[in-house]
Amino acid sequence: MDFRLTGEQRDLRAGVRDLLAGRYGREALRASLEAGVAVDRRLWRELGEAGFFSLRLPEADGGVGLGLPEAVLVFEEAGRALLPGPLVATHLAAGVVPGAASGTTVVTAFDLGGPLVAHLGEADAVLGASAPPEGEPVRSVDPLTPLHRVTGPGPAPDRPDAGRRPAPGPDPAPYPDPVPYRDEGALLTAALQVGSALRTVELAVDHAGRREQFGQPIGAFQAVKHLCAGMLVRAEVARTAVYAAAVTGDAAEIAAAKLLADEAAVQGARDCLQVYGGMGFTWEADVHLHLKRAWVRAEQWRTAAQAEELLAADLLGAVG
Structure with a gap:
């Protein structure tokens, strides 16, 4: 099987990178931080018009008609640009929640597994729920992923298949859990993590090429070379796993991809901070934003x- 990107896929990735560079470059990122606004409604609609959210909808339904392999390329670029907002939930809601595909509706989800909901104050709808619940900010x-804690009972699910979390105990969590979207949501989030990991390598x-100590760039020092090499290896391994899982759609492979991508993004940002030294922790640098x-x-x-439990069950099933 040939896993190399096609010309159309490379063009798609390049087009999304150019779009985000023009509409959400570093200046726009900093403006969002200063204003404390994570979701720019105008940009959200532009993303909708560009097919970001309707990418996998059939053309007959007004979508682009592409698949998961193309979606992970798009989300990788969004992660690289640190584009904020409930991108995954809104993408998954295309074709389900009116206005999600076009970007006129911002959709979030109970994807944190409990009473915390990201972007609840900016969202028009919650995936799998009949209406957004009331919540208090926490x-x-x-800084660009605002959180709310739901203050009352979880909203009723609007479909049986997106109902309450199954749990073995007598007290299941009272929050709608987007079960049918769990694998795709995990994969697209992994793609965001990969984009962030690759950006921290860059x-x-x-920085290692520009920063000098003892009369030479710090990139000439073996310790710094090792840090950068380790970052690149983790990021590329995670990217390969995400691409492969997008092709197979296998739940266990998606779980493995999420594990690898989370590690690549978190540890990569930590190592990038190490390369930057003390200035990496300052507000002027972007490295700490990738880590957060x-x-x-x-x-x-x-x-x-959860990913480890799924992988363990899959391995035990294969052995049995």
Whole structure:
């Protein structure tokens, strides 16, 4: 099987990168931070018009008619640009929630596995719920991923297949769980993590080439070379796993891809901070933003513990 990207796929990735560079470059990112606005409605509609959310809808339904392999390329670029907002939930809601495909409706989800909901204050709908619930804001580690804690009973599911979380105990969680979308949500979040991991490699290498100590770039030092090499290896292994899982659609492979991508994004950002030194922790640098976003994404759709349990069950089933 040939896993190399086709010309059309490379063009798609390049087009999305150009779009985001023009509409959500570093200046726009910084403007979002200063304004404290994670979801730019105008940009959201532009993404909808560009087919970001309707990418996998059939052409007969007004979509682009592509598949998961193309979607992970698009989300990888979004992760690279640190594009904020409930991108995954809105993409998954295309064709289900009116206005999601066009970007006129912002959709979030109970993808954190409990009462915390990201972007609840900016969302028009919640995937799998009849209406957005009431919630109180709580402090988030990522300034562009605002969190709310639901203050009352979870909203009723609007479809039986998107109902409440199945649990072995007598007290199941009272929040709608987007079960039918769990694998796709985990895969697309993994693609976001891969994009972030690859971007931190670029940031580390660029800084190592410019920053000098003892009369030479710090990139000439073996310790820095090892850090950058390790970052690249983790990012490329995770990217390969995400691409493969997008082709097969296998739940176990998606779980493995999420594990690898979370590690690549979190550890890559940590190592990038190490390369930057003390200035990496300052507000002027972007490295800490990648780390904070990676921490949040690692808890969305499928955590490391959940992915490990799924992989273990799959392995035990194969052995049995």
